[in-house]
Amino acid sequence: MNGPSLNSVRKYIAAIKKNPRKYLTSEHLSKDLGVFPDVINKTLSYFDPLVNMDFTYDIRKLLGSMEQYAEELALENKKVAKPRLIVTKKDVSGYESVLDFMSKKLVFTSGLFDRNATLSDADLRVLKKLITLEQAERKLKKACK
Numbered sequence: 001m002n003g004p005s006l007n008s009v010r011k012y013i014a015a016i017k018k019n020p021r022k023y024l025t026s027e028h029l030s031k032d033l034g035v036f037p038d039v040i041n042k043t044l045s046y047f048d049p050l051v052n053m054d055f056t057y058d059i060r061k062l063l064g065s066m067e068q069y070a071e072e073l074a075l076e077n078k079k080v081a082k083p084r085l086i087v088t089k090k091d092v093s094g095y096e097s098v099l100d101f102m103s104k105k106l107v108f109t110s111g112l113f114d115r116n117a118t119l120s121d122a123d124l125r126v127l128k129k130l131i132t133l134e135q136a137e138r139k140l141k142k143a144c145k
Contacts, residue, residue, distance in 0.1 A: 012029070013066050
């Protein structure tokens with residue numbers, strides 16, 4: 001069974017913590033949030049089914065399980081950032097031009113073109129950097145004329 005969304009649970013947690021009442025029902029919470037008590041009861045019934053049946057149920061009792069659920073859902077949804085591949089001048093300095101790069105990466109020592117050669121992501125980034133550098137040089141030469 002799918003549970004409530006992370007945003008709605010966080011919204012309810014914040015409203016419960018913000019409310020100064022010792023005894024908090026779904027009707028009190030609905031006045032603070034502007035949401036119908038039935039909607040709140042339906043969402044919170046994931047944590048305790050008695051919320052739907054008893055309208056005098058103290059919602060503060062659910063705060064611990066709601067926080068635990070929010071932490072688990074946040075960890076589950078957390079995206080892992082991939083490390084960026086950055087091309088430095090040191091990487092590019094090994095090649096004089098795009099043709100030099102192509103000859104070193106895609107040509108056998110005997111001079112034959114390797115049709116099965118594939119370039120890695122790092123190689124493609126170096127090639128892209130070499131192309132942009134060559135385009136900049138051509139613009140400079142064109143502007144000087």
